[in-house]
Amino acid sequence: MRLEWLEDILAVAETGSLREAAERRHLTQSAFSRRVQHIEDYVGIALFDRSRKPVQLHPATAEQREEIARxxxxxHQLTDDLRRSDRTAGNRLALASxxxxxxxxxxxxxxxxQSENKDVFFKLRSANLEECFALLLSRQADLAVAYRVAGEEHRIAATYIETLSIGRDRLVPVFARSRADHLNDRIEQRELPCIAYPPEVFFGDVLNRILLPRMRNTMRIVPMVETALTQASLExxxxxxGVAWVPQSLARDRTAAGELVDLSAVLPICDLEVTAVRIAGPATHAEALVWEQLKG
Known part of the structure; x- marks a missing residue:
């Protein structure tokens, strides 16, 4: 069943007139009538009751009207998607972040x-660090963007991997300013309520390997909630x-607004690098273009 045939059937159903339906479909009435007859020959049943004015759908057709419209x-959506895919295929970049x-x-x-290259189409995949690298190695992503501890290498480092440092950030402890007195009371009791990350995720490793050991001799760490999502940790x-260690870039607006207090002056922090990672070798037009922009 062709799309144009479905639209012909709907045009007759909506107008109740072969003449008006023909005008809507930009055909002469005779040409439209021949096409409707062809559709009915193909289906093997009469679709319309022409003996009544306005023209009405036969019961079997009327029963399927909503399905025909769907x-x-x-x-239509499939056609649009295919055309869009054809336009973007040469400029598509799969980015794991x-x-x-x-x-x-x-x-x-x-x-x-995109302000400089409007034809570049991004397929953005959000994942944890290991999943980003898995997407890259399985060629499901052209580039991966990820944090690493300043001065350390990614575990993915190899001769066939290119890594580019594209920015700096910092893992900082933040807490609700409105609850600061409550936190101070807990700290006076040598307790620190905190938001934990699973040990297998990147920030969990940083927290357990680098940050928490700096405090364990001075206070008891009390995990209140565990989450793998930094946005959830921030909330x-x-x-x-509890105190959450989150990237400074993620918390900046809310600390500036006074909603959160940055506790970097009294609790440990960790400097981070933002890196872009790709597999060395031939690159698509979009990948080469974006890599050059990352260098800038």
């Missing part, structure tokens, strides 16, 4: 690229549930 919409960078860095960078800190 199929027409789906075929660590969750926190998806929220803070990616929107600004994509806007900058939990804003609710006063």
């Amino acid at each position: 199929l027409a919409r789906k075929l 660590q969750h926190a960078l998806t929220a803070s860095w990616a929107p600004r960078f994509i806007e900058r690229v 939990l800190a804003a609710s006063g549930i």
